[in-house]
Amino acid sequence: MLGIDALAPAAGQQVLDIGCGTGLNFPLLRERLGTAGTIVGIDRSAQMLHQARRRARARGWENVILLQADMVLLDPGSVAARIEDGGGAAVSDAALATYSLSLMGDWEQAWTNMNRLLSADARIGVVDMQDPVGWARWLTPLARLACAAGGSDITAAPWQAVEKRCVDVVRASARGGHLQIRAGKRTDDR
């Protein structure tokens, strides 16, 4: 929710949902994009995509393209061709990565690959986790345990790429700083 608010995608745009999982972001994305917009969900897990496909079909959403690919290893050219084959545009207007980059190991490579699927002035939104701060610091062991159990690297801080490589950056945080939200307009990495 906070990530989609920060990204602020507009009606009719094409948005990449990077590491889309079961498609939890789809309802709110769809609300913003309307029937003319396109969601491109990319995930390396066939099981996750199966659930995402069921979610989209159950609601009768057209214009949802789901692709199985590893964001670290993928060839952006061939993924762009698959998006086009699915009826979308080869370059997207925005990308959203919620709780996914910190799971990807070499998330900087994933960032680079993602950027190659985006238009020059696309917006990018990242939501991910870090140790809680301030009053919530006492929750740190719990937060670390939850991240480790889910396979996330709580030290990855992938939103820093938005800080370093985007302009017009929107910032938010939640749950005592545990959740970090950033969105901005891309400037390079193509």
Ligand SMILES: C[S@@+](CC[C@H](N)C(=O)[O-])C[C@H]1O[C@@H](n2cnc3c(N)ncnc32)[C@H](O)[C@@H]1O
């Ligand atoms: C914690 S889930 C988050 C799902 C969704 N973004 C959400 O907010 O509900 C992380 C997702 O990232 C996917 N993932 C992890 N590493 C990936 C990679 N290298 N390439 C593509 N997807 C990846 C996982 O399969 C999983 O579905």
